[in-house]
Amino acid sequence: MLDTWTLLIIDDCAADRKIYRRYLLKDPHQSYKILEADCAEEGLALCQKERCDVILLDFCLPDMSGLELFDRIQQEIFKTSVPVIMLTGRGDEEIAVQVMKRGALDYLVKQNLTQDVLQLAVRNAIKQSCLQAQLLKTQERQRLIATTALRIRQSLNLEQILNTAVAEVQQLLKCDRVIVYKFAPDTDGKIVASSIEPYRTVALCDRVGVGDKGTRRQEDRGLMTREEFSPSPIPYIYELGLCNCVNLKEQFNTKANLVVPINLRNNGNSTPKVWGLLIAHHNSGERHWQTDDTEMLNEVSVQLAIAIQQAELLAQTQAALAKEKQLNVFKSQIITTVSHEYRTPLTSILAAASTLGKHSQQLDEPKQQRFLGIIEQKARYMSKLVDNMLLVNQLELEKPKFQPISVDLLQFFSELLEQERETIGDRHEFIFKITGNHHGFWGDRGLLQQIFINLMSNAIKYSPDGGNVEFHLIGKESEAVFYIKDQGIGIPMADQENLFQSFSRGSNVDTIPGTGLGLAIAKACVELHSGSISLSSEVGQGTKVTVSLPKICPTN
Ligand code: ATP
Numbered sequence: 311m312l313d314t315w316t317l318l319i320i321d322d323c324a325a326d327r328k329i330y331r332r333y334l335l336k337d338p339h340q341s342y343k344i345l346e347a348d349c350a351e352e353g354l355a356l357c358q359k360e361r362c363d364v365i366l367l368d369f370c371l372p373d374m375s376g377l378e379l380f381d382r383i384q385q386e387i388f389k390t391s392v393p394v395i396m397l398t399g400r401g402d403e404e405i406a407v408q409v410m411k412r413g414a415l416d417y418l419v420k421q422n423l424t425q426d427v428l429q430l431a432v433r434n435a436i437k438q439s440c441l442q443a444q445l446l447k448t449q450e451r452q453r454l455i456a457t458t459a460l461r462i463r464q465s466l467n468l469e470q471i472l473n474t475a476v477a478e479v480q481q482l483l484k485c486d487r488v489i490v491y492k493f494a495p496d497t498d499g500k501i502v503a504s505s506i507e508p509y510r511t512v513a514l515c516d517r518v519g520v521g522d523k524g525t526r527r528q529e530d531r532g533l534m535t536r537e538e539f540s541p542s543p544i545p546y547i548y549e550l551g552l553c554n555c556v557n558l559k560e561q562f563n564t565k566a567n568l569v570v571p572i573n574l575r576n577n578g579n580s581t582p583k584v585w586g587l588l589i590a591h592h593n594s595g596e597r598h599w600q601t602d603d604t605e606m607l608n609e610v611s612v613q614l615a616i617a618i619q620q621a622e623l624l625a626q627t628q629a630a631l632a633k634e635k636q637l638n639v640f641k642s643q644i645i646t647t648v649s650h651e652y653r654t655p656l657t658s659i660l661a662a663a664s665t666l667g668k669h670s671q672q673l674d675e676p677k678q679q680r681f682l683g684i685i686e687q688k689a690r691y692m693s694k695l696v697d698n699m700l701l702v703n704q705l706e707l708e709k710p711k712f713q714p715i716s717v718d719l720l721q722f723f724s725e726l727l728e729q730e731r732e733t734i735g736d737r738h739e740f741i742f743k744i745t746g747n748h749h750g751f752w753g754d755r756g757l758l759q760q761i762f763i764n765l766m767s768n769a770i771k772y773s774p775d776g777g778n779v780e781f782h783l784i785g786k787e788s789e790a791v792f793y794i795k796d797q798g799i800g801i802p803m804a805d806q807e808n809l810f811q812s813f814s815r816g817s818n819v820d821t822i823p824g825t826g827l828g829l830a831i832a833k834a835c836v837e838l839h840s841g842s843i844s845l846s847s848e849v850g851q852g853t854k855v856t857v858s859l860p861k862i863c864p865t866n
């Protein structure tokens with residue numbers, strides 16, 4: 311079926327108007343609704359009442375010149391280019407040129423007018439005006455998208471980018487709500503930005519990327535009804551790999567959602583990585599999404615993807631920089647510690663070795679043994695220091711693998727105590743208690759040893775006058791809790807906060823040797839087990855360290 315175009319003839323000559331009407335209605339390629347006016351005033355009134363696709367305008371009217379009328383139509387009515395064909399008399403070409411300069415689409419000389427000429431001129435005028443309208447629309451769209459893109463890409467902060475994007479798209483498409491849904495690598499995705507708050511507790515669905523509709527639980531937590539949001543098809547679309555725009559309303563018979571993927575470049579791979587979805591939602595009143603809306607959303611999504619990529623890149627660079635800084639601080643701490651902590655034992659070793667070398671004749675057997683003992687003890691200390699520093703370095707910067715196995719805690723601690731018996735000596739009374747159910751524990755033996763050897767050695771080392779060292783294991787249903795309690799020197803309140811950081815020591819350690827690494831190692835190992843460690847202490851009374859470890863670490 312042909313489109314019907316509205317055409318207005320403004321001419322004071324009724325006979326001419328009749329001819330034009332007859333010619334035009336005979337056009338087999340076009341269908342017209344024809345309006346007529348015999349003077350400028352009536353013509354203006356009709357223009358105001360109805361949107362005309364083409365105006366045939368006589369240059370000479372009783373109440374106004376055609377030129378004047380052309381200007382008024384331009385200014386008052388359409389404010390854009392008016393599809394006007396001027397009808398002039400023979401010899402009035404000068405006027406015709408003037409009117410063409412002002413933007414009329416064509417002019418025809420009345421005396422030469424034939425049916426074919428008029429039909430062709432009107433058809434061309436319509437075509438030209440349609441193209442012009444399309445061009446204007448495209449330009450306007452490009453301008454809007456460019457402004458939107460500029461606003462989105464002004465920030466390098468991901469949250470800000472997403473929030474700007476949803477607000478801008480809502481304005482651009484004049485819709486009810488816009489959201490950004492982000493896919494997660496192996497679990498659910500979630501809404502990360504919405505033009506309408508609150509949104510954080512809204513679950514789109516439980517599983518993303520599952521093709522079977524039956525396995526998807528559609529869930530709504532009360533902030534939006536399912537009718538309002540229609541969450542379920544989104545993962546389904548993703549599963550189908552529809553990388554072009556998808557109009558959910560048509561394809562899945564759901565409410566008015568328009569969804570486009572946010573595709574990021576994929577490290578040289580030609581298939582982009584689908585980061586998430588940009589969803590426009592319109593529920594108030596009927597909304598038929600136009601190709602234009604789709605294209606705009608797609609273009610904004612491209613810009614958004616660039617902005618996201620830039621923000622992610624910046625975050626990665628900042629993280630790398632922070633790690634680099636951390637490494638530098640750590641390295642300088644190592645240098646300071648090594649130079650400081652090595653000097654004292656080295657001096658003792660050198661002094662003992664030199665005494666033995668120079669005066670071994672004069673020294674009796676027990677004295678010689680004592681000097682050799684000093685050398686061995688100091689060398690062991692230095693070796694432990696190196697081991698600890700390497701371990702902290704590994705724990706803090708490389709994150710070693712956590713390899714849990716089933717551990718019999720009773721047997722584990724018996725072996726550990728046996729191993730540490732030498733260190734415990736006779737000045738301390740060691741009390742070992744087990745309560746509750748300690749079975750069913752999974753952990754990494756190497757890391758567990760690091761935790762408890764450090765805590766036990768602290769309890770003994772920092773109670774130089776001896777006393778009880780209590781070790782208590784409480785087996786609970788899903789976790790095991792350990793207390794190590796001593797009656798030693800305690801820790802001043804002000805120092806307690808930082809003790810789990812590498813190289814920090816209490817201000818009351820006096821000559822008790824140490825590098826300040828044991829608790830940092832213990833904490834890192836506890837965290838690899840997804841557990842927690844805390845400490846309570848009072849100067850002169852003693853210290854209690856509590857470690858809670860899940861029996862089965864959640865990541866396994
Ligand atoms: P090392 O690296 O040889 O273990 P360290 O014992 O000094 O050296 P951490 O085990 O990390 O290092 O302990 C840090 C600090 O916390 C200690 O220097 C000490 O001041 C304090 N501290 C830790 N445990 C106890 C405790 N049971 N009683 C008193 N102070 C303690």
Ligand code: MG
Binds near residue numbers: 827
């Ligand atoms: Mg220690």
